[in-house]
Amino acid sequence: MTDAPVNPLRSALFTDLYELTMAQAYLDEGLCAPAAFELFFRKLPDCRNYVLAAGLGDVLDYLEHLRFTDDDLDYLRRQELFDDALLAQLKSLRFTGDVDAVPEGTIVFPNEPLVRVVAPMIESQIVETLVLNQVHFQSVVASKAARVVTAAASRIVVDFGSRRAHGTDAALKVARASYLAGAVGTSNVLAGKVYDMPIFGTMAHSFVQVHDHEIDAFAAFAERYPETTLLVDTWDTLDGVRNVIRLSRRLGERFRVQAIRLDSGDMGELARQSRALLDEAGLTEVKIFASGGLDEYEVERLVASGAPTDAFGVGTRMVVSRDAPDLDMAYKLVEYAGTGRRKTSEGKESYPGRKQVFRTIDSGVMVGDVIALADEQLPGQPLLVPVMRGGKRLPAGNATLEQARETARRQIEALPPELRALPRAAAPYRVDISPALRRAAESIAGG
């Protein structure tokens, strides 16, 4: 690494090499007409009933700032793959196109476009890598976090996963996407600053370990942070709880510790035993915070078993979305110079033309979507809205994180209960293809 690492979210070189060799070939042939690309995923993982869209803000931010620096162009020149005409074009390149997208926090299903980019061929092509990278991961983790929040059944969920997220960008995006999906905040301080979102944290095992006696650690920490959460499992969980009780006797009226945290062992059993000890000592107001190896399945199990856990710190399994760490998401050309385009690769067929999704809501519950051509007028709520025109963000492209969180809350609330639940629903959500779109697809054959 050099002294000042490039922020990849601001680098036009964060792209696959073939985007640039294609740009060269497009220029050679004069293929500079507007092209429409759409971002969608082909199918749901077995362990997902829906996807929660996220990442649009970073995409628009990137498009607004897209430019090749002189240093970038020097690097490209040295590859001996590009001619001066292309390099000159890249030097002055700005994103001048239009973007339509579903707002962050929208529930989406297979083949539904999350984002449509319409711009001169080279512009719309070279942004593929970053657009996919951001929307894919943020949607993966928002979808996972939404399940954790659902499983917690109104108990608090906090993102504790920065240390095992896949790199620093992922850690920040996990913090944001999990908050968007209903978590109450994150342990990551930088995320708190960058996204203006709540941060949480108490103590780690090391703090207890540097003291010869656990109760000394608890006393010192509660002296500075009276309303803190004390971590009780460094040596023996129930002894730790007894030390909290001892501290409460020592401090009397001054004892204001809000919670204990369990981080290992049989969480349900330890929560019950800890609760009993605390209640017996009159500490009925002290909550139990559970962490360590949790995911939506374990959270649901704890909740269903009646374990007295009041809050969950969720890390690794949520932040890597362990049971579904990726989606079969693609950014595909659907129209060039006004004509629909498709591919028919085995198992990877795509629908041509600019599309819109119309969603029908009945008594507050989503009952079915229709994917149609963008110029069709069908019943239901259109999901894609204009967010950028001529390279400039529109108001709808400036939703705040709080607004996106509210969108997600409403959307998840409108899901049919069997789709909101963790198990795979017996029947998938109904998504139809409009007759006009079907005809358009049939009318285009490659060759």
Add this chain to the structure above:
Amino acid sequence: MTDAPVNPLRSALFTDLYELTMAQAYLDEGLCAPAAFELFFRKLPDCRNYVLAAGLGDVLDYLEHLRFTDDDLDYLRRQELFDDALLAQLKSLRFTGDVDAVPEGTIVFPNEPLVRVVAPMIESQIVETLVLNQVHFQSVVASKAARVVTAAASRIVVDFGSRRAHGTDAALKVARASYLAGAVGTSNVLAGKVYDMPIFGTMAHSFVQVHDHEIDAFAAFAERYPETTLLVDTWDTLDGVRNVIRLSRRLGERFRVQAIRLDSGDMGELARQSRALLDEAGLTEVKIFASGGLDEYEVERLVASGAPTDAFGVGTRMVVSRDAPDLDMAYKLVEYAGTGRRKTSEGKESYPGRKQVFRTIDSGVMVGDVIALADEQLPGQPLLVPVMRGGKRLPAGNATLEQARETARRQIEALPPELRALPRAAAPYRVDISPALRRAAESIAGG
């Protein structure tokens, strides 16, 4: 996002809040003596026989540049959690400690320290989140990539996964870690620039799609890039191969296309049929490049079946390390003020004291490791070496990517064959705990 997003690799705020509340409590108590923390993982995932260590360079880079900006301190002050004494200390804080670590590209096993940080308590504590974040993910993906390279049995492997890596930092680190593990390069242009590593790329489906006839796309691309790879599966794979053959007849002597790329369908069968068509047409020199949904299992299956695939572009499943997207890795206090420390949490016990790993090699093959106290002198090669002293990098902390790649190559070559193979080895690699370390652990009880 603000106009100039912070690069989290250069932000002291990329930390969990509890690191800072603990720092406050340490300062309150005057707990400022040197502390030793070690980074290790507790167990191997079922589908891994070893871990390839990576990420050290980013850790050292971060430690060298660690500082809180005025803006960071303003943010912290606004949290109303920290007193002026701590904020003043953070303002002047630099990392002044020592780091010992296994070189990047070293094979490691459970409980073996990958990195040891020794520094005044606050310094060694607050770096936990970034140190774990970088070494964890980079080691996860280097280990996965090593398996893909092994499965490819000397055929070429290229990282194609930037679009589905978990964020931008992950994409860059995947490019680097997979190269370290033996891939020949990446499609990510920024990774090429930042890490001075080879970049690869040809064409995407969109390039074919904008042409009315596939052969026109091939002709245009080969005109600009005569030695290119042509993507043949946009509409029908074997028709695509026939169009390559048609182009070869049209161009005659000027035909220098090096390869075709298959990206969908039954890869083994399509490779065989494509090979037959190419050979029949006299194009025996044209290679077959396979991509699309590959991982080490699929690559091994293709190789074992004798499918005529000469190179592999590996993306999603490798870059998210789908079968093992995380390791149970931790950064634990092992010594404070010269005294060994441990935790005994159920299932998460740790060994106290600064440690070294001694590895025995017999006839070029690794036969066993011993984890010992750092001041023991045991037979075998010590794996941890000094890489930073007093906050300054030592020469061993400046290994280049090429050197790390060579280390990895030699280490993987020295693995017993049953550990290098993809299936779980019948017996794990032998790792003993030295009697002195065992006694040290037994002598320390928490309480």
